[in-house]
Amino acid sequence: MGIAVESSLDVSPLVIGGREFRSRLMVGTGKYASNSDMVHAIEASGAEVVTVAVRRVDLNRANEEGILNHLDASQFFLLANTAGCYTADDAIRYARLARAAGFNEWVKLEVIGDQETLLPDTAGLLEATRTLAAEGFKVMAYTNDDLITALRLEEAGAVAVMPLASPIGSGLGMLNPYAIRTIKKRLSVPVIVDAGVGTASDACVVMEQGVDGILMNTGIAAASDPVRMATAMRQAVEAGRLAYLAGRMPRREVAVPSSPLTGMLDS
Amino acid sequence: MIQSPEAGEMITLMVNGAPRELERDSTVAGLLGSLRIDPRLVIVEHNRTILRDRDAYASLALSDGDVIEIVHFVGGG
Numbered sequence: 001m002g003i004a005v006e007s008s009l010d011v012s013p014l015v016i017g018g019r020e021f022r023s024r025l026m027v028g029t030g031k032y033a034s035n036s037d038m039v040h041a042i043e044a045s046g047a048e049v050v051t052v053a054v055r056r057v058d059l060n061r062a063n064e065e066g067i068l069n070h071l072d073a074s075q076f077f078l079l080a081n082t083a084g085c086y087t088a089d090d091a092i093r094y095a096r097l098a099r100a101a102g103f104n105e106w107v108k109l110e111v112i113g114d115q116e117t118l119l120p121d122t123a124g125l126l127e128a129t130r131t132l133a134a135e136g137f138k139v140m141a142y143t144n145d146d147l148i149t150a151l152r153l154e155e156a157g158a159v160a161v162m163p164l165a166s167p168i169g170s171g172l173g174m175l176n177p178y179a180i181r182t183i184k185k186r187l188s189v190p191v192i193v194d195a196g197v198g199t200a201s202d203a204c205v206v207m208e209q210g211v212d213g214i215l216m217n218t219g220i221a222a223a224s225d226p227v228r229m230a231t232a233m234r235q236a237v238e239a240g241r242l243a244y245l246a247g248r249m250p251r252r253e254v255a256v257p258s259s260p261l262t263g264m265l266d267s
Numbered sequence: 268m269i270q271s272p273e274a275g276e277m278i279t280l281m282v283n284g285a286p287r288e289l290e291r292d293s294t295v296a297g298l299l300g301s302l303r304i305d306p307r308l309v310i311v312e313h314n315r316t317i318l319r320d321r322d323a324y325a326s327l328a329l330s331d332g333d334v335i336e337i338v339h340f341v342g343g344g
Binding site: 028029030031032038051052053054055056057059065066067068069078080081083096097098100101168169195215216217218 | 282283284285302304308309310312317318319336337338339340341342343344
């Protein structure tokens with residue numbers, strides 16, 4: 001074995017809602033400069049789960065903006081989101097529309113409460129999670145980094161809880177590692193950090209908290225070179241996961257020499 | 268049953284938020300065809316009911332005042 005770090009050292013696969021996924025990095029498909037940039041970046045990311053949004057067909061442009069004209073749906077696990085929904089009823093409607101597309105019964109549930117921060121409306125989120133879980137949906141719930149909301153979402157039937165690192169599209173990285181760690185420690189369902197990861201070091205630190213995966217979009221799509229950044233993110237997620245599994249050394253406030261104190265020459 | 272005597276009698280529907288005139292007895296399949304939309308790539312909602320069965324597109328007749336939403340997957344996070 002060479003010195004290269006193999007992702008196979010991560011012995012436990014990611015399992016959500018009874019389904020095994022090959023990558024802990026999930027990526028969005030929005031905001032790319034071109035469809036070919038998107039496809040190449042997604043391939044470089046190694047992601048299996050790829051999120052999409054549900055929108056009206058622009059009747060003047062027919063099929064050209066539909067993502068399935070560009071992305072081979074058989075190569076990826078399409079995860080529809082309810083982005084842009086501000087009420088539980090809207091989010092439920094979008095989720096049902098997405099399921100009718102016939103790919104799967106999974107949904108990345110968003111119920112947004114505020115336009116400026118895109119922070120979730122947690123009351124609406126819980127209501128929609130209950131309804132959709134009862135209808136057989138596998139709900140992955142985008143939420144804030146509040147432990148109590150995360151616990152309630154698990155009780156409501158979410159198959160994964162997705163706390164934010166920082167607001168959607170902000171690229172601010174993880175603002176509250178303690179909150180993310182606490183959510184991971186207390187939940188039984190997988191915790192996938194969603195939103196706010198801006199660069200590879202952000203992704204690495206998030207994974208070092210022990211969470212099960214990361215979903216990101218803008219961090220890759222808005223990079224100057226999305227394909228390079230997608231590769232960096234893939235490696236950072238793997239590195240952070242391995243570092244978590246390896247167990248970091250304790251922090252000390254004083255120096256401890258790495259070289260022997262004995263065997264020094266006489267002065 | 269009243270047969271429309273005049274060929275080309277039209278009905279008006281709301282399609283994706285805009286009014287659109289169609290010939291009476293048009294179907295969902297006909298609407299999609301006239302818009303050059305591949306039915307496999309879209310989901311259709313008819314008066315707030317999602318049409319889960321694409322085979323039903325050809326038999327579902329549209330009426331004056333119907334509200335149709337045609338959606339698909341686009342890039343998103």
